Amino acid sequence: MKNSDLISALIYTGISLLAAGIFIVATLSAKYSNVDRFGGAAWVFILSMIILMPVVIPIVKKR
Amino acid sequence: MANEMKSLKTISLHISGMMCAACVAHNEEALSSLPGVTKAVVNLATGKARVEYDPDKVTLEDMEKAVSDVGYEVVLDNMQLKIGGMSCQACASNIETAVGSLPGVGKVVVNFAAGSAGIDYVPDITSVEEIRDTIHELGYDVIERVEGQEALDRERDTRQKEIRRQLINLIISGTLGIIVMIGMLQPYWIFPAFIPVWLNNKVVLFFLTTPIVFGPARQFFINSWNGLRHGVTDMNLLYATGIGAAYGIAIINTFWPDAGFGGKDATFYEAATLLTAFIILGRYLEAVTRGKTSEAIRRLMELQPRRACVIRDNQEVEIPAEDVQLDEIIVVRPGEALPVDGTVTEGYSSIDQSMITGESIPVEKGAGDEVIGGTINKTGAFKFRATRIGKDTALSQIIKLVEDAQTTKAPIQKIADKVAGRFILGVHILSLITFLFWFFIGFSLWFTPASRMMLTPYSLSLVGAFGFSLLVSVTVLVISCPCALGLATPSAIMAGTGKGAEYGILFKGADAMETTARLQAVIFDKTGTLTKGEPSLTDVVALDGNDKEVLHMAAVAEKNSEHPLGSAILSGARAKGIEVEDADDFEAIPGQGVSATLGGRSLLLGNRRLMLEQNIAMENLLPEAERLEYEGKTVMFLAINGTASGIAAVADTLKDTSVQAINELQRMGIEVIMITGDNRRTAEAIARQVGIDRVLSEVLPEDKAKEVGKLQAEGKIVAMVGDGINDAPALAQADAGIAIGSGTDVAKETGNVILVKDDLLDVVAGIQVAKATLRKIKENLVWAFGYNTLAIPFGMGVLYPFVAQLVSPELAALLMATSSLSVTLNTLRMRGYIPPVKRHRQPDLVSGFQSLPAG
Numbered sequence: 001m002k003n004s005d006l007i008s009a010l011i012y013t014g015i016s017l018l019a020a021g022i023f024i025v026a027t028l029s030a031k032y033s034n035v036d037r038f039g040g041a042a043w044v045f046i047l048s049m050i051i052l053m054p055v056v057i058p059i060v061k062k063r
Numbered sequence: 064m065a066n067e068m069k070s071l072k073t074i075s076l077h078i079s080g081m082m083c084a085a086c087v088a089h090n091e092e093a094l095s096s097l098p099g100v101t102k103a104v105v106n107l108a109t110g111k112a113r114v115e116y117d118p119d120k121v122t123l124e125d126m127e128k129a130v131s132d133v134g135y136e137v138v139l140d141n142m143q144l145k146i147g148g149m150s151c152q153a154c155a156s157n158i159e160t161a162v163g164s165l166p167g168v169g170k171v172v173v174n175f176a177a178g179s180a181g182i183d184y185v186p187d188i189t190s191v192e193e194i195r196d197t198i199h200e201l202g203y204d205v206i207e208r209v210e211g212q213e214a215l216d217r218e219r220d221t222r223q224k225e226i227r228r229q230l231i232n233l234i235i236s237g238t239l240g241i242i243v244m245i246g247m248l249q250p251y252w253i254f255p256a257f258i259p260v261w262l263n264n265k266v267v268l269f270f271l272t273t274p275i276v277f278g279p280a281r282q283f284f285i286n287s288w289n290g291l292r293h294g295v296t297d298m299n300l301l302y303a304t305g306i307g308a309a310y311g312i313a314i315i316n317t318f319w320p321d322a323g324f325g326g327k328d329a330t331f332y333e334a335a336t337l338l339t340a341f342i343i344l345g346r347y348l349e350a351v352t353r354g355k356t357s358e359a360i361r362r363l364m365e366l367q368p369r370r371a372c373v374i375r376d377n378q379e380v381e382i383p384a385e386d387v388q389l390d391e392i393i394v395v396r397p398g399e400a401l402p403v404d405g406t407v408t409e410g411y412s413s414i415d416q417s418m419i420t421g422e423s424i425p426v427e428k429g430a431g432d433e434v435i436g437g438t439i440n441k442t443g444a445f446k447f448r449a450t451r452i453g454k455d456t457a458l459s460q461i462i463k464l465v466e467d468a469q470t471t472k473a474p475i476q477k478i479a480d481k482v483a484g485r486f487i488l489g490v491h492i493l494s495l496i497t498f499l500f501w502f503f504i505g506f507s508l509w510f511t512p513a514s515r516m517m518l519t520p521y522s523l524s525l526v527g528a529f530g531f532s533l534l535v536s537v538t539v540l541v542i543s544c545p546c547a548l549g550l551a552t553p554s555a556i557m558a559g560t561g562k563g564a565e566y567g568i569l570f571k572g573a574d575a576m577e578t579t580a581r582l583q584a585v586i587f588d589k590t591g592t593l594t595k596g597e598p599s600l601t602d603v604v605a606l607d608g609n610d611k612e613v614l615h616m617a618a619v620a621e622k623n624s625e626h627p628l629g630s631a632i633l634s635g636a637r638a639k640g641i642e643v644e645d646a647d648d649f650e651a652i653p654g655q656g657v658s659a660t661l662g663g664r665s666l667l668l669g670n671r672r673l674m675l676e677q678n679i680a681m682e683n684l685l686p687e688a689e690r691l692e693y694e695g696k697t698v699m700f701l702a703i704n705g706t707a708s709g710i711a712a713v714a715d716t717l718k719d720t721s722v723q724a725i726n727e728l729q730r731m732g733i734e735v736i737m738i739t740g741d742n743r744r745t746a747e748a749i750a751r752q753v754g755i756d757r758v759l760s761e762v763l764p765e766d767k768a769k770e771v772g773k774l775q776a777e778g779k780i781v782a783m784v785g786d787g788i789n790d791a792p793a794l795a796q797a798d799a800g801i802a803i804g805s806g807t808d809v810a811k812e813t814g815n816v817i818l819v820k821d822d823l824l825d826v827v828a829g830i831q832v833a834k835a836t837l838r839k840i841k842e843n844l845v846w847a848f849g850y851n852t853l854a855i856p857f858g859m860g861v862l863y864p865f866v867a868q869l870v871s872p873e874l875a876a877l878l879m880a881t882s883s884l885s886v887t888l889n890t891l892r893m894r895g896y897i898p899p900v901k902r903h904r905q906p907d908l909v910s911g912f913q914s915l916p917a918g
Contacts, residue, residue, distance in 0.1 A: 026503065036529040040502055043308075043533055047495040050300060053291050054488060 008053075008060040015056075016048035070119065071101060074167075074187040076112045076126065078105065079225070080135040080286070089290065093129040097121050107553050123167055123185060133290060139169045139183035142191060146173065146180050146203050161197050165189045191385070222350065229347040232279035236343055240336035243271050247333045265317040268332040276310050280339040301490060302342050305541040305876075308533060309334040331534075338541065338876045345880030348887070363462050363564060366418050366437035371402035374446070391449045395440045403436040403452045410445025414438050419457060419567065419819065464569050464817070468560045474577060475552060475840055482548065486851075490543040497859050498536035502528050509864040516871040523869070534869060535860045542858035542875035543851060547882040551843030554886070558893035559836025566901060567819035568829040575815035578799045579833035581780050585728055585801075585826065586759075586771060588785035588793075589739035589746065592803055593725075593753055593823070594715040598627055600635025601696055602712035604687045613709030615641050617701050620659040620666040623649040628697060629657070631713045632668075656699065667702040674700050674707065681707040695741075695748025717753055724823035725754050727900055731830065734779070738762055738770055738793075767793035782816075784826055801826055824900050831898035839893055843886045850882035 020041040027037045078090055087105045090112055094103035099120025105112040114126060127137045146158065155173035158180060163171040167188025173180040182194060195205045242262070248254050249263035261267060284307070287300035313330040320327045371384045374392045384402040387393065392408060395401055401414075413425040416438045425441050428434055434447050437458035453459065506528040514523035514531075523531065556573045563570050570576045587593050605613040618636035621629030622643055636643055646659035646666070655676070656669015667677055671688075674681045679702045681688075688698045688710055696714040700707060728735050738759040739746045746760035759770050767783075771793050774781045783790065783797035786804070794800030794814045802814030804821030818825040857870050 023499075033527060033529075036502075036527050039529040040498075040532070043498060043529075043536065044495065046304070047491055047498070047536075050291070050304070051488060051491050051495065 004060050005057075008057045011060065012049060012052035012056040015052055016045050019048040020045040070117055071115055072118055072188070073113060073115045074123075074185055076114060076130070076185065077138040077140075078110055078112050078130055078135050079138045081105070081107055081110060086135065089133045090130055090135060093133045094126060097125055097129055100126075109553070109557065118166065118188075123169070123188065127169075140186055142182045142184060142194070144180045144182070144195070144198070144205050146198060146205060157201055158198055158203065161201055162194055165193065165197060168194070226347065226350045229343055229350055232282075232343045233340065233347050236275045236279040236336060236340040239271050239275050240333065240340040243268055243336045244333045246271070247330075265313075265327060265330050265332075268330065269314065269317055272310065272313065272332040272336050275336050275339050276306060279343055280306050280335075283342075301487065301540045301543070302338070305537050306335050306338050308537040309338060312530065312533065334871060341876035341880045345876075345883045348880070348884050363418075363437075363458065363465065366400065366458060368400040368402050368437075372396075372399075385453065387449050387452050389449055389452055392446050393449060394444070394446050396444045397440055397442055400439050401434055401436050401447070403449045404456045405434055405436075405447040405449045405451070407432050407434055407445055407447045410443055412443035412445045413441045415441050419461065461564060461569060461819075464571060465560050465564050468556075468570050468572050468575070474574060475837075475844075486543070486548070490540060493543065493855070493859075494536045494539045497539050498532045501532035501535050501860065505860065505863075506531055509867075511867050514863075514867045514869070517868050517874055535858075535863075538858045538860075538870050538875045539855065542854045542870065542879060547847035547850060547886040548844070551847045551886050552840050554890040555836055555839040555843055555893065558839070558890050559832060562836075562893060562896055563829065563832045566825065566828055566832070566898065568825055568832060569817040569819065570829075570833070571815040571817065575799060576833045576836055578780060579782065579801075579816055579830055580837035582733055582782050582799060582830060583779045584734040584736060584774055585782045585784060585830075586736045586738050586774065586793075586797070587725075587755075587823075588767070588783070588790050589737050589741065589749060590715060592785050593721045593737060594717055594749065596715065598631040598697070598713045599716050600631050600638075600711065601714045601716065602691055603635075603709065604684070604691075604712075605709040606683055606707065610709070611639070611641065613701055614639065614711065615643070616661070616664075616666055616703055616708070617668050617699070617711045618643040619646050619661050620649075620657050620668040620701070622646060623659075624651060624657050626651075626657075628699065628713050632699075632711050635711075635713075665704055667705075668699055668711070670699065674702065677702065677705075679705060679707050683707065684710055693744070693748065695745040695752075715749075717749070718821075718823060720822055720824045721753050724827050724900075727824070727827040728830070729754070731827075733830070736774070738767055740764065764790075765792070768796040771796040782826075782830075783814075784823075801829065827900045828898040831900060832896075835893065835896055835898075839890060842889055846886050846889060847882060850878070850885075854878055854882075 023041045023044045024037055027040065032040075081087065081090065087107050090105045091103050094100055094105075094112060094114055097116075099117040100114055101117070102115040103112055112130075116126075130137050158173045159171045162168055162180075162182060165184075167185040169183035169185075171180065171182050180198075184194065198205050245254075245258055246262035246264075246268050249258040249260065280302070283299045283302040287303040290300065309331045313332045313335060316327060316330045368384050370381055371387050372379050372381050372394045373387060374380075374394065379394055387403050393402060393405065395412075397412070407428050407430050409430060411427075411429045413427050414434060415425045416435060419435050419438060428445070433450075435458070436451075436456040451457070454463070510528075510531060512524035514526070516523065516534075523534075526534070552573075556576065559576055560570050560573075563576075570579070590596050600614075603610040603614045603617075614632070614636050618633050618641060621632045622645060624630075633643060644661070646661050648660040650658045652658060652669060652673060655673035656667065658668075659666045667673060667679065671681070679700075681700055681702075684700060684707055688700070691698050691710070691712045694714075696712040699711045699713070701709050701711060725735050734757065735755050736757045736759060737746065737750050737753070737755045739749075740762055741749075741760055743758070743760045746758050750756070750758045762770055767785075767790060771781055771783050775796075775798065780798045782799040782801050783793045784801040784803055785794060786802070790802075794802060799816055800814035801816045801818060803818045803823070803826070816829055818829065854875070858875055860869055863869055
């Protein structure tokens with residue numbers, strides 16, 4: 001794996017995990033089931049990855 | 064810098080696997096990011112990339128890799144050769160190594176046993192001839208190319224392969240999808256009476272759905288993953304997330320029904336299967352209809368005959384058309400197509416040239432006349448000498464021009480592609496926002512256990528906040544797919560350029576077409592464009608009323624003259640059946656006219672100055688002379704035996720269609736301007752005849768471009784119509800340079816719209832075709848954008864608070880496929896388009912171009 005690929009992966013995975021984490025925290029204030037909480041976090045993670053990968057990879061490659 | 068420009072090359076690569084405007088953007092980005100590539104333009108409709116590159120810095124392999132890295136494939140031309148003289152496997156290896164090392168050559172497979180070779184190559188880099196020469200140099204014979212017209216075959220093969228692949232996928236996903244759908248409906252309405260219970264068993268449905276997800280739908284997952292790995296998103300990602308999510312929920316509800324996704328009554332197997340089936344249906348229909356938009360170019364290609372009958376060693380030999388050599392004599396019989404361009408050496412025939420020039424009536428050809436490859440010999444047999452072969456023939460040049468035009472992008476398309484490219488990212492963001500909204504706000508506010516999916520039997524009563532929000536989120540992904548947007552412009556441009564080519568109107572690029580459609584002013588060069596460009600006799604006036612005698616004497620006086628005016632008088636006399644004898648004596652008087660004698664009579668023919676210097680009274684003729692001069696004609700006085708006898712007037716006459724063409728343009732609201740080097744009086748006289756109000760006279764050839772520039776400075780979009788060679792600077796300066804009457808050497812023309820025929824009505828037809836194409840583009844964009852604009856809010860669930868129903872993912876897929884289909888069908892309506900100005904001629908044209916036999 002090239003250095004830029006690794007840096008990109010760290011950035012978009014990190015931010016996506018952060019988004020999923022924030023989602024879980026947000027669900028703690030209300031009565032959500034674990035399926036809702038963790039299923040939702042997984043979906044937020046997947047969509048965040050999809051959104052961030054095409055944004056982060058070219059930026060890191062350019063630098 | 065100049066050297067750098069000189070070393071740049073351009074190639075056209077066929078790319079397979081592109082489905083949407085995002086694919087276009089990815090390939091363009093991938094190719095453009097290569098060091099050494101200066102420009103890359105990808106066209107979705109043709110499936111081609113036009114790459115400008117420096118061969119010292121980047122190779123074909125680099126380009127292939129860049130394209131494959133983003134999930135697509137470069138498809139090279141394939142050539143099959145029969146090779147003679149190979150004695151062992153080593154010979155085959157030698158050929159493979161030598162040919163394989165040529166630039167632009169991909170895979171080379173030489174079969175020693177069969178004596179054949181299959182070579183993948185890019186013709187723009189290495190020609191067939193270079194490959195054949197390389198094999199020759201190694202000491203082997205290239206006996207024959209097994210198949211000609213490889214471009215046509217390859218294009219057709221690739222398309223048919225894609226159609227076949229999608230058809231197989233459609234049959235699998237459609238059949239299983241319908242079975243799954245039937246199984247899902249089993250508990251409802253009257254179906255329990257017909258459908259066995261076991262078909263509704265969720266495990267059975269799981270086993271029916273899984274082959275679809277891992278079979279036909281596999282392409283979406285692989286392509287989207289390939290794209291994501293390289294930081295790009297495309298339509299496949301929308302499908303993959305949609306299908307994956309529906310399938311995932313179905314599995315969870317089957318094997319873990321209490322997980323909170325709606326339970327066993329909400330297994331969305333049919334969503335996953337029908338979603339796949341509808342997407343593939345859309346792709347299949349697109350593949351079929353996309354082939355039809357390129358029909359015009361294919362018909363042009365099919366005009367090239369595969370075989371030619373040449374004379375070698377005094378015998379007629381039939382050979383592949385591409386093996387015809389320069390100066391070779393070719394024999395053509397009635398009904399046959401001409402294989403190359405040439406000059407008739409023997410025989411006489413009428414030839415149907417409609418497919419190249421758009422001329423509806425067959426043209427008579429005899430010895431010395433030029434003939435064009437691809438045209439059809441109608442009546443007699445004849446022989447001709449090949450003067451242009453291979454890529455130099457008129458037909459090849461036209462095909463190249465049309466193909467090049469189809470790989471360019473109209474400005475309107477660049478915007479659409481940019482929007483579509485960013486759209487997918489936007490859709491995912493929208494999907495995430497929708498999910499968060501329904502999860503945290505919408506669900507608790509509006510959810511009711513009576514919730515249903517539109518046009519499905521499902522109740523969503525047991526679904527939780529996550530399952531509900533996920534469904535809406537997935538529907539947004541599927542319903543927003545901008546496939547139609549990607550096809551809207553290129554498919555219309557392809558149809559438009561092809562339609563133009565049918566009428567001998569060649570647009571050099573999509574931008575030329577768009578500019579032509581938006582024209583506000585058209586400048587016509589006078590001489591040779593509006594007029595025939597050569598003077599002809601218009602009037603004869605005799606003082607004694609004997610016009611024939613005046614014309615006879617004038618013609619005798621001019622018979623030995625080399626002046627164009629003299630030729631016009633001589634031709635005029637002959638046209639009237641007057642026999643013109645030789646003068647006994649002849650003298651040209653420079654700048655004034657001529658003097659001659661015939662049978663003792665002295666003849667003087669010339670301008671006023673000649674008459675004044677010879678003291679000839681011409682007062683009686685002056686009123687008529689002035690009237691004719693006011694009409695822009697050149698007047699010559701005739702004196703017989705020292706007495707003024709009459710006048711012969713000569714003028715450059717209008718072409719047959721000039722007046723109609725100008726009228727049509729004015730009716731279309733386009734300002735028409737005439738530009739000429741002539742004096743104001745002559746120019747205005749011609750302008751009056753043709754109906755033009757604005758005249759730019761006494762303009763030197765080198766100043767014409769400046770005059771065009773002045774009009775552009777007025778804020779107008781200007782076209783210049785003129786001779787492609789003499790008016791080149793003005794054509795280049797104009798927004799649209801329309802080169803008229805270029806004949807068959809279209810590649811040398813300066814203009815960005817080339818009219819093969821010398822017919823001004825083609826200017827009107829060209830503008831009408833361009834306007835129709837732009838109209839089609841706009842309609843397509845309205846369809847595509849309109850669909851997305853309307854569909855997305857429904858997908859996001861705006862109706863849910865009022866009707867408690869959600870758009871199901873499979874309904875979203877059906878809507879999405881319908882939008883793509885509506886765009887392609889709308890474009891196909893261009894096939895029947897006839898420019899209004901050509902409508903009365905259509906029956907002849909149809910018989911020429913459209914009914915030609917294939918191959």
